Amino acid sequence: MSSAKRILLTTISASPRENVNYQFNNQVAIASQAPVALIKLLPIHELPDKVIILCTQKLYDEQYETVRNLLLEYYDQILCNTLNQRPDVTEVRIPDGRTVEELWQILEAVLHSIPHNCELTLDVTHGYRSFPFLYFTAALFLKALRGVQIKAVYYAMLESEETEKPIIDLSLLLDMVEWFYATRIFHHTGQASPLCELLRPLETPPAGVTGKDNAPYQLVKSIRRALENVSAAYAQALPLELGREAEQLLRRITQPIPRHMEQKVPLATELFGSISSFAGSFALPATRQRRIRIKEVELNLSELTRQSSIIDSYLKQGYVNYALGMIREWMVSCAMWNQMAEESIYRVDWWIGHKRFETEHKFAVLARTAYKADGNTTRDIITPEQRWLASKWQFFSDKRNQLAHHGFRYEYVLHSPQQIDEIRAQWEELKSFVSSKPHWNLEIKRGQGTLLLSPLGLSKGLLFSALHHIRPDEVFVVTSEESAISIEEITNRADWSGRKYVYKMKEPFTGFAEAKTISRELQNYILKSDRIIANITGGTTAMQYVIQQVTQDLRLTGIETEIIAIVDRRTPAEQVETPYVPGEIIYIEGQGRLNPPPND
Structure with missing residues (x-):
């Protein structure tokens, strides 16, 4: 059982109805104010330790004491045979909320009244029409920044034509915001931690569920683990591992969504579609091999395009250091692909270190040769395309080295927006020549003798x-x-x-x-x-x-x-x-x- 303090945040009606029948959990309570009915209908183990009532001056003068006394009277009835103490019922004075400034004052009052790491229940039945928006805004803030758990968001449907006015839990709306936010974070940054935390409770089956009935929960667990792996590979800038892990994620989220997940996850199909659109452009072609960590990846134009999409994503999201590191490796791969003979086009060892080192060394020699070219000794040795390639290699190597050493250089290396725009422009130009063999020729024409x-x-x-x-x-x-x-x-x-x-x-x-x-x-x-x-x-x-x-x-x-x-x-x-x-x-x-x- 949680030891966190349980708090109910509510407000009251300025014109209460007498003897309203409120219905919740198949039980009915008669009350003139929704918070009084809610306290009567909640299970004892869910009753709050503290009730905070938001009051304008008019509400405080006309209704507050009456409601407070009713709440305490009920607590005295149910707690008379227990050692539990009476709850703290208090008010927080707020303005009428008629201006934007007053709305900000109400929000500030709510935030100041809720302590860190508590369990918070909201009752949004009464109050001005703007109150639910204020409640939701406050709830999102408190949950994200103060460790507050939102247990429920109750609303009594007083406008219902039924004799018994149902009290419903609107926390699904908050959950929906969280799912949307977590999916957006994954789509915009590649970070899956918020999504994984939301999925984790859905992978635990109810007591007694075994065998085939446990399969839907195992699927959720496999989706969560696949998301973690994709996120880790993306955060570590590992294009081959990312491709393989993204392919595994797509296998799982394209399966039918478990029913228990559809009931808990709002718009699950659309959310998973957003996840697929992010991971899909990074995924390697599907493979039947069991050992998916083996990097048997064919080097071809499709693979270079896949890797360039990862670089594009890093640049779009501002991960310039990851992008520069990958661009340098992409240039090595592109040069190797353009130098491949037709009979060796299906080589699968292009990612092995010593083979790449040979190509990197050729790049270094080409760059040095182009740099030293003075129009006399090397004018006819380097082609215009090779000069272009050497300049690109030098540019991206310099930029990459500046960030790879985390600024521990003499010069100030924080990249300005203009410098980042230049990196993007150079990268776009580089990509446009991906299939032009003359632009990727590393063989320097030598003399005779x-x-x-x-x-x-x-x-x-x-x-x-x-x-x-x-x-x-x-x-x-x-x-x-x-x-x-x-x-x-x-x-x-x-x-x-x-x-x-x-x-x-x-x-x-x-x-x-x-x-x-x-x-x-x-x-x-x-x-x-x-x-x-x-x-x-x-x-x-x-x-x-x-x-x-x-x-x-x-x-x-x-x-x-x-x-x-x-x-x-x-x-x-x-x-x-x-x-x-x-x-x-x-x-x-x-x-x-x-x-x-x-x-x-």
């Missing part, structure tokens, strides 16, 4: 042997300030006169972290060659490490890179004394094609 990547330490012979055997068009040397002095001598002795690019490590022995810097520096030269060979021998351990890391980065972008090692079987002393003797070349990975040295 061979580029050799090689470390250089104090041993001159390894770079010499690599140049002698490979005969590259260009060489990118990772070395130290001290060893860089030997490069000119080495190239002369190898009779090699190609283009040289030199990166001098700040920390030749411990500069392992310089790999990223070297990788970025190398991008300008990679695009000029169609063959990349990496020599992993020579120099310090740190130099060899960065060459291997650069090679790995290149392969992640789809640029095939051959890996070689140079072996000199002579003694260390001989290698130092006569360094310019070609050693052996070993192809560790790659095609192993040698360019002939001059005069061979």
Whole structure:
């Protein structure tokens, strides 16, 4: 039994009828005022602990004391053999309600008179015609913000032609408002908590209901759980999980609505239709698989359109952070789809991390290449469509990163309405090219020739042997300030006169972290060659490490890179004394094609 204080909020008639027969719960009570009849007809366990009577000055002067005495007299009769105390019967003075200002004063008086977390019963029989609206407004406020439980809203039908005037419970109207509000919240925000709380009481069967008779209640429970899952997936911005959970929700709410639910839920068909319209655009195609959490989703235009509708919803509702995160992933998916060969159009592993990482890395390379394009080195490498794509990737990545770090950046990142409008405009433009393959081409047109990547330490012979055997068009040397002095001598002795690019490590022995810097520096030269060979021998351990890391980065972008090692079987002393003797070349990975040295 609830320990919350039970309160009856009522008003009284200025012109009471004598000896009216009020009927409630198949019982009849005679009274001149509805609240007196209601107190007589309520079960003892539902009687209020406090009765609050709203009174104008006239009502207080002419009717209040009479009604108060009748109420207390009845309580004395039924409680004389119990330990219960008499209720507190009190009045709250209100104006006549003839102006808007007075109506606000009445509403304020009602709200101030009702404590938090009580059980409230309303009697709306008497009073001005505006009172029911005030009661309902107050009830919604109290329930939403003060934890007040509305137990009933009683109205005595005095206008009825019947001898016995029925007292009916209008709380269904409040329930209807709550259902409408909860459905609206779900439709506008994706949050299902209010709906789930309303559904929860309807999933508990009455005592003794078992077997097939319990099925309708189990269906309500499954609907509630499906709503929770859809709401969670939407709140966590998980498009694949959302699609699967939305599909499961649609399966359940398209079944016939249980009869006990129709009796409790106003306009249940229309409400479920609104839920379906929200979840329907996000749902994946129906599947018969039992393990619905398996993400076997085909990547096609329909799937991209489904995901774009989720992004549209986030932008419409103001969830800019979710939208930006999903737009970036959508771009990766769209690029993968546009790059798919016809025979692989039904691939189902497009959502796996390492496959997406390859595409993301290509986006990063394209963006860096477009950013560094100065009209000289990369003018003919990047197409106009690729420049467009690179700008979109950079724009959405920057916006996404600003919010992903929750403002922990130097700049002030709160997005203004104008900035959000720009995001929407950029997104609409991006969507319009979803099927245009030239706009999603990540393959950068490269030049011709061979580029050799090689470390250089104090041993001159390894770079010499690599140049002698490979005969590259260009060489990118990772070395130290001290060893860089030997490069000119080495190239002369190898009779090699190609283009040289030199990166001098700040920390030749411990500069392992310089790999990223070297990788970025190398991008300008990679695009000029169609063959990349990496020599992993020579120099310090740190130099060899960065060459291997650069090679790995290149392969992640789809640029095939051959890996070689140079072996000199002579003694260390001989290698130092006569360094310019070609050693052996070993192809560790790659095609192993040698360019002939001059005069061979």
